Every structure is written in C-alpha cells, then in structure tokens.
Amino acid sequence: MSYNGFELWLIIGLLGLGTFLVRFSFLGLIGDRDLPPWLLRHLRYTAVAILPAMVMPLVLAPDAATNAPDPVKIAAATATLAAGYITRNVLWAMLAGVVTLYGLGFLIG
C-alpha cells in the first residue's frame, strides 16, 4: 500500500460520507416518493455485479511459486459459493470455504 496519511484519511472520510449519503438518500427526503422502477431495478444488482467481478481475478490469480492458478483456492472458492447458494446462509458458506482451504492445503501440503 502506497498511500500517504492524507490520502488514507481522504479515502476513509469520502467512503464514510458517501455511504451515509446513500443510506440517508430517501430517508432524508421526507415522504414516500417512489423511485422510478428502472432505477430500482438497476440498484438491485449492484452488489451481485461488483462483488463477483472483484473476486474472480483473486481466485484465478497465478500462484507466485508455480505461475499457475492455485487449485486449492479454486476448490475453496467453489465450495464457498456452492454452500452459500444451497444453504442460503453466509455462515455455512464461510465455514465450507475455510474448511476446504485449510483441509486441502494440509492434505496437498
């Protein structure tokens, strides 16, 4: 990480302020104005778009030693995603991922 103190605090401040403004947006404007349906439709998909896009390159990133994607990471990622999809529960998904990551890591060495 190569940010100086000022940049770091700027990130923290802007992220805090921006997040509050997003949360306050409609609660701040009194009343029950409805959002246009097309906008609501897009907002529904922001998290399921950004998070997988960010995570996939991390899963497929080549390992420094072998210069190829790490099969243990791919297995752990698949286990997490599958467990979350099937159980609909974040905690079970995390557990499946961690057990796979450390279990396979231990077995393969």
Next chain:
Amino acid sequence: MSPSRPRTAFWRGFRAALPFSLMVVPFGTIFGVIAIEAGLDLLEAMSMTVLVIAGASQLTALQLMMDDAPLWVVVLSALAVNLRMAMYSAALAPHLGPAPFWTRACAAYLLFDQTYALSVVDYEDRPADSTAAKVAFYFGSATPILPLWLISSYAGAVLGTAIPEEFGLEFAVPIMFLAIIGPALRTPAHIAAAFAAIATALALSFLPWNLWLIAAGLVGMMVGAEVERRTELWKARQA
C-alpha cells in the same frame, strides 16, 4: 393485530436481530485483521469501521488499497457495493419518513442489510403500528448489531498485529465475498448479473486503474435489470 407500544416494539426488534447479529462477528474480525495487514493503524482502521459500518464495502476498499488502485477507484468501487442501500432507504421512507430529522439521520447511519430486512417484514405484519413503534423496532434491531460490529473489528485489529504472515489470510477476503454472493443469487437475473460482471472483468482486465471493475459493475447491473424486465414481461404474457 393491535398496535404495539414502542417499548414492546423495541424489544421485539432486539430479539429478532439477535441471531443475525452473530453474522457480523466474522466480518468485523476479518476486517480488523486485514486492515492492519494492509498497513492501516488502529486509529485508521477503527475510524473506517465507525464511519462506514458496511463490511463488504470496507473489505472492497482494503482489497483495492492493497492493489494500490487510484484513490477514486477505491472510493467509487466501495461505494458501488453500498448502492443497494439506496433501495433500502427508499423502502423505509414511507414508514420512518414522519419521524424527526435527527431520528431519520440516526436511522440512516444504522441502515444495514439486517435492520432493513427485519424492519420491513415487521412493518408489513403490523400495519397498525405508530411511527413511534416503528422507530422503536428499528433501533431495537440495530441495538445488538452495532456493538458486536465495533467490538469484533477492534478485536480483529488487535489480533491482526499478532497473526504471522504464513497463516495465509490473504484468501480470507475472497472467501468472505463468495460467502455473501452465494445466498444473494436469488433469481436468474442475479445469476446473469454476476456472470456478465465476471466476463466483463476478465475480458477487460488489461484496462488501467482498475477500470475493469467499474465497467464490470455497470455491465452486471444492466444485464441483471434487463433480465428481470424481460422475465416480468414474459410472466405477464403467460398470465
């Protein structure tokens, strides 16, 4: 159902939130650990967790900061993860809108996935409840979550300084994200949005300044929205 007294509503919200409050503990802890590992000091890590209180977007910011992404990419990407909260805010406005300004400002600060989901369900179950009872339920549901979030972030940050590098924690962040994504893939439109975003990210990975992430987010949103629109049109034609 008869209208609830605010005191009853507060404790109903508190009890409803208890099982969900456990979910913030691993997120808070991982955030604290990774923040220290990324190079934030205790004050910076805790300031972020107090000011933002949104686990996924804080982890997004940390991940991009570790990649040395440009400042505006860090902020925009982390904010994009939080845009869903505008939808929550719109859904709560009819119920909490009549409350005083500062009450609404505090409610906005405490708008999490859990407080939103629990409150909207309770308000639908009890349409006769007063604004005061609705406000009380809302703050009741935030009461077990906020302290657990702060304590677990702090514990993670303190622990983080003691965890050796070879523990392999760098893959903890992808695991946390994937754990959120699985349950969030509720409809074909969600799945389409995720796949479109991944394809865009991989295809445009040559773009500088993590622009591929912004592009992937936009494409994913548009694909999700379009699939939802077409699914509804199709359903309407079937009916």
